[in-house]
Amino acid sequence: MNVFVIGVGLIGGSMVLDIQKEYTEAVIYGIDLNDNNLTEAVELGVIHKKATFADLEIATIVIVSIPVDAQLEVIPKVLDHINDHCLVIDVGSTKQQICKVLENHPKRRNFLAGHPIAGTEFSGPSAAITGLFKNKTNIICEVEKTAFKLQEKALEIFAKLGMRIRYMDPISHDKHIAYVSHLSHISAFMLGKTVINKEKNERDIFDMAGSGFASTVRLAKSSPAMWTPIFKQNKENILETLEEYISNLKHFKELMEQDNFSEIFNEMENTNYIKQILNGID
Amino acid sequence: MNVFVIGVGLIGGSMVLDIQKEYTEAVIYGIDLNDNNLTEAVELGVIHKKATFADLEIATIVIVSIPVDAQLEVIPKVLDHINDHCLVIDVGSTKQQICKVLENHPKRRNFLAGHPIAGTEFSGPSAAITGLFKNKTNIICEVEKTAFKLQEKALEIFAKLGMRIRYMDPISHDKHIAYVSHLSHISAFMLGKTVINKEKNERDIFDMAGSGFASTVRLAKSSPAMWTPIFKQNKENILETLEEYISNLKHFKELMEQDNFSEIFNEMENTNYIKQILNGID
Numbered sequence: 001m002n003v004f005v006i007g008v009g010l011i012g013g014s015m016v017l018d019i020q021k022e023y024t025e026a027v028i029y030g031i032d033l034n035d036n037n038l039t040e041a042v043e044l045g046v047i048h049k050k051a052t053f054a055d056l057e058i059a060t061i062v063i064v065s066i067p068v069d070a071q072l073e074v075i076p077k078v079l080d081h082i083n084d085h086c087l088v089i090d091v092g093s094t095k096q097q098i099c100k101v102l103e104n105h106p107k108r109r110n111f112l113a114g115h116p117i118a119g120t121e122f123s124g125p126s127a128a129i130t131g132l133f134k135n136k137t138n139i140i141c142e143v144e145k146t147a148f149k150l151q152e153k154a155l156e157i158f159a160k161l162g163m164r165i166r167y168m169d170p171i172s173h174d175k176h177i178a179y180v181s182h183l184s185h186i187s188a189f190m191l192g193k194t195v196i197n198k199e200k201n202e203r204d205i206f207d208m209a210g211s212g213f214a215s216t217v218r219l220a221k222s223s224p225a226m227w228t229p230i231f232k233q234n235k236e237n238i239l240e241t242l243e244e245y246i247s248n249l250k251h252f253k254e255l256m257e258q259d260n261f262s263e264i265f266n267e268m269e270n271t272n273y274i275k276q277i278l279n280g281i282d
Numbered sequence: 283m284n285v286f287v288i289g290v291g292l293i294g295g296s297m298v299l300d301i302q303k304e305y306t307e308a309v310i311y312g313i314d315l316n317d318n319n320l321t322e323a324v325e326l327g328v329i330h331k332k333a334t335f336a337d338l339e340i341a342t343i344v345i346v347s348i349p350v351d352a353q354l355e356v357i358p359k360v361l362d363h364i365n366d367h368c369l370v371i372d373v374g375s376t377k378q379q380i381c382k383v384l385e386n387h388p389k390r391r392n393f394l395a396g397h398p399i400a401g402t403e404f405s406g407p408s409a410a411i412t413g414l415f416k417n418k419t420n421i422i423c424e425v426e427k428t429a430f431k432l433q434e435k436a437l438e439i440f441a442k443l444g445m446r447i448r449y450m451d452p453i454s455h456d457k458h459i460a461y462v463s464h465l466s467h468i469s470a471f472m473l474g475k476t477v478i479n480k481e482k483n484e485r486d487i488f489d490m491a492g493s494g495f496a497s498t499v500r501l502a503k504s505s506p507a508m509w510t511p512i513f514k515q516n517k518e519n520i521l522e523t524l525e526e527y528i529s530n531l532k533h534f535k536e537l538m539e540q541d542n543f544s545e546i547f548n549e550m551e552n553t554n555y556i557k558q559i560l561n562g563i564d
Contacts, residue, residue, distance in 0.1 A: 117492035137489045166489055173490075179477045180491040184498040187473050190530045192556040193549065194523065195461045197530075206559045207419045207448055208455075209462040210399035214560050215500050216466040221557050224550035232543050241476065242535045246528060248472045248479075253524045261514050267475065268506035274474040275503050277488045278496050 001026045004051060004062040006074060008032050008041040010119060011091045012065030013128025015161070017046060021130065022160040029055060041125040056081035061089065061153070068092040069229035072101050079107040087150040089114050093177065094233040095141045095170035109147040112154045115139045115173065116163060117181070121221035134162035139177075141170045178237035183245060185219045185227060186238070192220035283308045286333060286344040288356060290314050290323040292401060293373045294347030295410025297443070299328060303412065304442040311337060323407040338363035343371065343435070350374040351511035354383050361389040369432040371396050375459065376515040377423045377452035391429040394436045397421045397455065398445060399463070403503035416444035421459075423452045460519035465527060467501045467509060468520070474502035 001023055005012040008030045016028045030047035032038045041047045056062065062078055064071055071092055078088055079102070088111045092098060095113055102108050118136040120127065138158050143151060158165060168176075195217070199206065231238055255263050283305055287294040290312045298310045312329035314320045323329045338344065344360055346353055353374055360370055361384070370393045374380060377395055384390050400418040402409065420440050425433060440447060450458075477499070481488065513520055537545050 117490055119494065136492065139490060176490055179480050180495050184473060184495045186534060187469055188498050189550055189553050190527060190534055191466060191469050192553040193530050194527045196553065196555060198461050208399055208421060208458055210401065210418065212401065212501050213462050213466045215497050216470050217556055218497050219494050220553050224547045227550060228543050228547045231538060231546060235538055239535060239538060242531065245472060245476045246531050248475050249524065249528050252468060252472055253521060256513060256517055256521060261510050264513060265506045265510045268471055268509060271471050271474040271478065271502050273478060274499055
């Protein structure tokens with residue numbers, strides 16, 4: 001089994017680390033724009049060999065884990081290079097544009113559009129860890145457009161990695177993920193910005209920051225190279241979530257200005273409902 | 283050593299659990315408006331005995347860990363009941379009003395105004411855990427107004443619990459803590475509200491929420507009874523932070539509307555500086 005990973009960072013790297021454990025016969029090939037990443041990935045044991053697009057004809061499986069703008073160009077090219085039995089999986093955080101781009105590709109049935117909801121705030125080959133996908137959700141879009149045998153192969157791998165599967169159309173995916181993932185990132189980045197701007201001349205003030213701040217702002221460590229194209233591709237949905245988030249914050253501020261603290265209590269109590277929602281995520 | 287804890291919840295409970303370990307001779311007394319909390323605290327071994335204000339005359343140390351509005355009434359009453367050698371410590375998240383209220387109290391020198399920057403999103407006696415304060419910052423305000431021997435006693439306890447100490451005036455405390463703690467809570471509560479409102483009819487959508495969302499929204503599990511009075515007491519500072527946070531979010535939204543994604547990249551890259559800040563907090 002020849003497994004190619006294009007983009008040897010957090011997601012792709014973690015995925016092939018698990019695949020190595022589950023399929024001891026698998027040979028892992030890495031392709032990356034940055035040759036230093038490949039060298040590091042070989043040294044870390046994330047991949048076995050460096051490779052190029054010309055090698056793709058021997059691939060059994062190709063995992064594409066690169067920024068969502070780059071994949072619009074790379075995945076068609078990958079499909080052009082593979083053999084007829086190869087499975088190509090992506091892991092991008094947006095699904096509408098990539099599905100649209102591949103709609104009429106002659107090898108569309110070799111492609112499975114996925115989005116494993118997993119990650120950390122770190123990036124690069126050294127961020128790859130085993131077990132990242134255990135008990136995590138993998139959203140698969142337009143499953144009916146993938147050849148049945150290749151669906152089976154993909155589901156077997158996802159099952160071995162411990163993922164549960166949800167099926168969704170790309171439009172719904174992008175709409176909902178804007179709320180439960182993309183907005184969280186913006187909220188964290190802007191919280192980080194607000195505090196840094198205010199406190200930049202008084203660095204020891206951060207001694208006052210506790211684990212609550214650390215948790216809320218954690219996603220502001222995320223990679224701008226990964227997230228800028230996500231925000232670009234999901235612009236309309238994200239603008240809607242931002243509009244609502246800003247409006248809720250303004251309402252909270254108005255309640256404070258009006259000294260309406262009983263309503264502020266209610267706002268928080270209603271939102272405590274998040275406890276039930278988070279059971280099973282944390 | 284008779285240690286009284288008024289409010290046997292997360293902070294007070296965790297503090298006396300550690301004190302029991304470090305001072306094996308200590309007898310822990312609990313006072314709480316809610317008798318069920320006291321019964322539970324005795325069962326859990328958080329306190330040894332239920333007590334009332336009349337018992338305070340035998341106290342060596344009193345830890346007051348109740349909502350910041352309640353402590354404005356309770357701490358003066360506690361000071362009225364204690365003997366001349368007793369140390370009273372508070373742990374409230376706002377410091378300006380309590381320091382003001384106690385300014386002219388005849389037993390002001392028995393009081394030490396503290397704010398241990400520690401906690402979890404849980405509350406009540408069952409939330410009490412050992413080691414909560416290890417390597418956490420405790421901010422002490424107006425230390426010069428506490429009797430020297432009682433300062434010494436307090437610092438010994440804080441050292442045994444593993445806390446590092448920072449001294450600050452109450453006005454600066456309330457101003458800075460608005461940024462690094464209070465704003466994080468509002469940001470999390472409003473994020474939770476935004477997502478719940480949008481997704482309430484589609485509960486299985488939360489399968490899409492990953493650990494990033496869970497982390498960012500974690501503080502929205504916090505107790506409204508604890509946080510409403512904090513927001514009330516620190517209203518002016520919090521309104522300022524909210525104004526800036528909303529303005530930063532609006533600016534981000536405008537950049538998106540203008541398709542200025544290179545500037546969005548810069549915004550995120552600049553905020554990645556939070557990594558250095560968070561080293562040592564997480």
